[in-house]
Amino acid sequence: MLFALALAASLAPMDDGYDACMENAVTNPDFIACGYALIERRDVELNRVWKEAIADLDAPTKAALLAEQRSWNDFKEKSCAYWMTGAFGRDGQTVHFYTCRAAVIDARIEYLSDIGNTGGPDEEPAKE
16 A cells, blocks of 8 residues: 555656656656756755744754754655666656655645644634
8 A cells, every 4th residue: 555655646647847847858867857856946945844843933942843854855866766776667767766756845845834823832822
């Protein structure tokens, strides 16, 4: 089941830039260049969201989130490596690895974007 979810995520369209690049890609180096550019765009967005997420946090909360982010970054750098083993052919190495890694980054972007929107200790409970 987990493999099926990972495969589905790796086959999903990523963004207009990636889709346009892949439409013109012919060789494995072309596919890799498209994937690499996709990851770069996701990392830029992750860095933007990170800066917003920590901007208004107090020092202890910021330190805790920074430690979490460092651990997550270690995970990210190891994520999706199974695609690169060759067990899934060249498509795994040239396409699915990059879309899988982008999905990992997208999940972190979503998580960081929600910080402050979940009713932290300084927020009043929502009135019904």
